[in-house]
Amino acid sequence: MKKKYVIGIIVVTILLLVGIIFFLFLPPEFKLNKGDTIELKYGEKYKDPGYKVTKFGKDYTKDIKIKNKINSKKLGTYKIIYEVKINGITFKKVRKVKLIDDEKPIITLTGNENISICPNAEYKEEGYKATDNYDGDITKNVKITTKDGIISYSVKDSSGNTAEITRTITKEDKIAPTITLKGNKTITLYLGNTWKEPGYTATDNCDNDITNNVVKSGTVNPNKLGTYKITYTVKDMTGNQAVVERTVKVISKPVNNNSGPNKGVIYLTFDDGPKQGTTNVILDILKEENVPATFFVTNSGPDSLIKREYDEGHTVGLHTASHNYATVYKSVNSYYNDLLQVQNRVKRITGYESKIIRFPGGSSNTISKKYSKGIMTILTKDVVNKGYHYFDWNISSGDAGETTSSSGVYNYVVKSLSKNKSNVVLMHDIKPYTRDALRNIIRYGKNNGYTFAKITMSTPMVTHHVNN
Structure with a gap:
């Protein structure tokens, strides 16, 4: 009996020890949110998704210690170790973190x-x-x-x-070649002069220099007045085509000073206007006397007077925008810049692009030497090549300084009139004494068998001897 009792005690003791050992060493329950293995993309910062540790219903989460040795700059598989100590015994759980790169280059x-x-x-x-x-x-x-x-x-x-x-x-090649004409696109040739092709080049973005492939059509008869067209055509290897035209105008040679085919004709020309108080009265007189005239205008004065000149059938020619010799004759480019300003003004007002010009001071002026030596020699040729006609005069009214009276203007004009020449009369429509002399000049001309005309592009040029 005593022996059985001892054995029972031993058994109970062993069971108790086993129970204690089981209680102490039984691992707790680790619950890792998102599982034991997670993937982290390169560039993302690791943030623990969460965890929980319990044992026999008791929560030990707050006792967890985490060991994290993730190198966020290096791909690979890393271990996150969760440790908890319960009753002096340490328990561990491992989560694997795979740092991956799934982004394309x-x-x-x-x-x-x-x-x-x-x-x-x-x-x-x-x-x-x-x-x-x-x-x-x-x-x-x-x-x-x-x-x-x-x-x-x-x-x-x-x-x-x-x-x-x-x-x-x-x-592919969708770009047409480029034809570049040597010389001006519009050339004026005097009747009887020799025509010589100035030349041309043709280039292509793919075929380079194709000048030899240019086909030229059209002829110029320098012995016959008229306007001639020369056409230049070229194709590249793909078939893209370019066409350019040159206009050649064969005109009569300029009439110098006292000669001219339109003998006995009076061309009344007025410079430096328009000006209210003089130009408007001059227009009234011309209208009453049924006489045409030519106005070489500047950038001064009201637009309405230029419009009236044009609407009433007179020729609106180009004089200068500024009438400042230092500006106009500084260089060839300066001259054209000034001319273009007044040309644009006339076109804006009338819709007409005038090509009839008069140089400030005339083509024979010497003041231009002060600013650019030889400029008039260049300009008198170049303006013609650009399609302009320039006109000087062979009768001065004296209103630019020689006289300041209407009788003086009248005498200067009528004493110089001749039926053996074209009479191009220089006057200034900004002068009151010119205004006051005009009607008597017109009546003198009519009474003595003269006719009046305006200058047009078909009027032979009357020019001076060039002195610069």
Whole structure:
């Protein structure tokens, strides 16, 4: 009996010890949110998704210690260790974190993805660059293949992510050649002078110099007055065509001073206007006497008077915008800049592009020497080549300084009139004494068998001897 009792005690003791050992060493329950293994993308910052530890219903979560040795700059599998000490015994749980790279590299092309080149050309690679979020610059790993005009660029990073981009090369030529004429596009040739082609060049974006392929059509008869067209045509290898025209005007030679075919004709010309108080009265007189005239205008005065000159059938010629010799005759370009200003004014007011001009001071002026030596020699030829007609005068009214009376103006004009020449009379419509003399001059002309006309582009030029 005593023996059985001892055995019972031993058994109970052993069971108790086993129970204690089981209680002490039985691992707690680790619950890891999102599982024991998670993936983290390269570039993302690791944030623990959460956890919980319990044992026999008791929560030990607050006692957890975490060991985290993740290197966010290096791909790989890392271990997060969760430790908890219960009753002096340490328990551990491991979570695996896989740091992965699933982002494709980026290929950037230098130049456009769609490129057109000449049919006879080969594409020259403009360049490219490949970058990866993990590997950095991987341009050297790019592989290039070409098929049917499509260039493919592909690259793979260390994680196996691949990227591809293409560039399309189209061989075509949609650009016409360019014909450049030597000399002016409009050339004026005096009757009887020799016509010589100034020359031309033709270039193409693909075929380069194709001057020898230019086909020229049209002829110029320098012995017959008229306007002639010369056409220059060229095609490139693709068939793109360019056409350019040159206009050649064969005109009568300038009439110098006291000669001229329109003998006994009086051309009344007025410079420096318009001006309210004089020009408007002059227009009234011309209208009442039914006489045409020519006005060489400036940029001064009201637009309405220029409009009236044009509407009432007179010729509106170009004198100067500024009438400042230092500005006008500083250089050839300065002259044309000044001329263009007054030409644009007339066109804005009338819609008419005047090509009839009078040089400030006339073509024989010497004041231009002070600003540009030889400029009048250049300009008198160049304006004609540009399609302008310039007119001087062979009768001065004296209103520019010689006289300041209407009787003086009248006498200067009528004493110089001749039926053996074209009478181009220089007057200034800004002078009151010219205004007051005009009606008597007109009546003198009518009473003595003269006729009156306005200057047109068909009027032979009356010019001075050039002194500069």
